[in-house]
Amino acid sequence: MFQEISKDMFYRLINFGPCVLLLSGDDIKTNIAPIAWLTPINEDPAILGIAIAESHFTSKLIRKTSEFVVCIPDVKLLPVIKFCGSNSGQKIDKIRKLSLKTEPGKKTKVPHLKDCLGFIECRVKDIYNYEGVNFFVSNVLCAKVKKGMFNNNIISEKAKALQHIGSGIFSVLGKRIKF
Numbered sequence: 323m324f325q326e327i328s329k330d331m332f333y334r335l336i337n338f339g340p341c342v343l344l345l346s347g348d349d350i351k352t353n354i355a356p357i358a359w360l361t362p363i364n365e366d367p368a369i370l371g372i373a374i375a376e377s378h379f380t381s382k383l384i385r386k387t388s389e390f391v392v393c394i395p396d397v398k399l400l401p402v403i404k405f406c407g408s409n410s411g412q413k414i415d416k417i418r419k420l421s422l423k424t425e426p427g428k429k430t431k432v433p434h435l436k437d438c439l440g441f442i443e444c445r446v447k448d449i450y451n452y453e454g455v456n457f458f459v460s461n462v463l464c465a466k467v468k469k470g471m472f473n474n475n476i477i478s479e480k481a482k483a484l485q486h487i488g489s490g491i492f493s494v495l496g497k498r499i500k501f
């Protein structure tokens with residue numbers, strides 16, 4: 323027996339991907355926002371897709387500079403996710419307000435968070451707009467991860483990365499199963 327759910331909630335059945343903190347802008351003015359709608363598109367060349375509402379300040383900055391950095395937070399950054407997800411960078415400097423430490427970008431002008439599990443620097447290749455949502459198809463320029471958090475090309479069990487289940491409910495990347 324299956325229970326029908328509202329069609330606009332379809333993604334809640336499949337969207338258990340990571341919740342990331344996306345940094346945009348440049349080294350002078352940097353913005354930060356949590357994003358959960360993202361997907362790898364290809365490994366080689368490395369391509370990432372990310373869906374961001376046109377109305378978000380993040381979308382405007384990415385359209386302006388064509389660059390962004392995906393930072394992978396761990397559970398300790400939940401309060402940062404909450405604050406940055408309910409305040410727009412259009413009105414406040416979230417990085418300064420939360421005293422977040424950043425480090426300069428490697429291949430882009432966008433810095434990354436010092437205290438994250440890893441980060442992926444991206445440059446936009448194509449932009450598609452659907453119903454007021456920008457889908458940024460982007461080349462991955464470089465990816466870095468904290469030492470000890472990536473073993474045999476797999477994110478470590480020690481990495482307490484986050485998944486957004488929906489409605490402010492998160493889970494922490496859990497038990498590994500190998501078969």
Ligand SMILES: Cc1cc2nc3c(=O)[nH]c(=O)nc-3n(C[C@H](O)[C@H](O)[C@H](O)COP(=O)(O)O)c2cc1C
Nearest residue numbers: 355356357358359374375378379380407409410411
């Ligand atoms: C856990 C979480 C995940 C989110 N995922 C997305 C997303 O994938 N795409 C999006 O457009 N907004 C997403 N949001 C909403 C934005 O992060 C939020 O509107 C933010 O304040 C935008 O900030 P900005 O105006 O500074 O860009 C998410 C919010 C939270 C809390």
